[in-house]
Amino acid sequence: MPASAYINRIATAVPEHEVHQFYLRFAASMLAADRRRVFERMADLAGIESRYSCFAPALDPEGPSADLAGTFVRGAFPGTASRMGMFGAAAPVLAQKGVDALQLGDDASRITHLxxxxxxxxYAPGIDLDLMALCGLSNSIQRTMIGFMGCYAAINALKLSRHIIRSDPQARVLMVNIELCTMHLQETNELEKLLSFCLWGDGCAAALVTAEPHGILLEDFHCIVATERRHLMTWSIRDDGFEMYLSGQVPAAISEALQGSKDAILGDRPVEAIDLWAVHPGGRSVLDSVERALKLAPSALAKSREVLRRYGNMSSATFMFVMEEMLKAPSGLLGCGMAFGPGLTAETMLFQTVS
Structure with missing residues (x-):
């Protein structure tokens, strides 16, 4: 039989700059007074209290620049090339912080896959090569970049990690989810776009996946793609950065997709058989839609809501922040994880806690 794969450890990291209230005020300043009141009322319902950014905010949210360095000047926000330079400078620092928190020690040299x-x-040479140098990884490590898949990419990375372990039980996989979402702030007076931006934060998660039987057993995976809903969520490269579009119809579309695929997701088990729920907190309304679709108890998504409250949506890193909480659960519990993104895609998995 193929070997089983386990998440042995998860560590998370965020930058030092807490920016949520600053960015709410900055975004509001781009709106007329009547739209500002609507924005503030809707932002208060988001379930987010703090978010973090690699880029220090300016001193005055109504001043000429959004950031202390003066890169995001009103009327002259940076282009995509400048933003990619910012990513190349800041992302390796935050990624190393996440990997260092795993406390691999001498085990770093034993990592076979990144x-x-x-x-x-x-950018290239990329963050994979930077991590190899910064974290003491072997020059012969096998590296894979999973790019531009959005919030569900962490589950795809876990799926790939499981395939690696099943084919080579001696493999030791280091998985890193690194996202600098706040770098893609857009200058706009469109209410929907400003509300969307006020979900996002920067963050990194690092995980060790091996055949050693402790932590979280990766049991099974299932993917749903609602192709007829692909227009509801997009992530596009523009001249002035990357632009996220989130339709207000996304929560209802997710609910419909989950209801139609519940048996496949849960392996024909009843919802009551699931002890733990690790749902990517793409936003409060997304979590509400999952809770309604699966008829979950209000407490079922408490860990996801807490991650949203403390960090906002950090794209692919966010799911692993929730999984870090799952590692603290008692042994022998069955869990279901899911994350959503462009496609419209729902990546799901079943897992078990193992002491």
Whole structure:
């Protein structure tokens, strides 16, 4: 039989700059007074209290620049090339912080595979090679970049990690999810776009996946793609950065997709058989739609809501922040994880806690 794969450790990291209230005020300043009141009322319902950015905010949210360095000047926000330079400078620092928090020690030299997910920036030689040098990884490590898949990329990375372990039980996979979402702030007076931006934060998660039987057993995976809903969520490269579009119809579309695929997701088990729920907190309304679709108890998504409250949506890193909480659960519990992104895609998995 093929070997089983386990998440042995997860560590998370965020930058030092807490920016949520600053960016709410900055975004509001781009709106007329009547739209500002609507924005503030809707932002208060988001379930987010703090978000973090690699870029220090300016001193005055109504001043000429959004950031202390003066890069995001009103009327002259940076282009995509400048933003990719910012990513190349800041992402390796935050990624190393996440990997260092795993406390690999001498085990770093034993890592055989490195998988990196990101959808917020690219450069080459890339962050995979930077991590190899910064974290003491072997020059012969096998590296894979999973790019531009969005919020569900972490589950795809876990799926790939499981395939690696099943084919080579001696493999030791380091998975890094690094996202700098706040770098893609857009200057706009469109209410929907400003509300969308006020979900996003920067963050990194690092995980060790091996055949050693402790932590979280990766049991099974299932993917749903609602192709007729692909227009509801997009992530596009523009001249002035990457632009996220999130339709207000996304929560209802997710609910419909989950209801139609519940048996496949849960392996024909009843919802009541699932002890733990690790749902990517793409936003409060997304979590509400999952809770309604699966008829979950209000407490079922408490860990996801807490991650959203403390960090916002950090794209592919966010799911692993929730999984870090799952590692603290008692042994022998069955869990279901899911994350959503462009496609419209729902990546799901079943897992078990193992002491």
């Amino acid at each position: 998988i990196v997910t990101t959808c917020t920036g690219f």
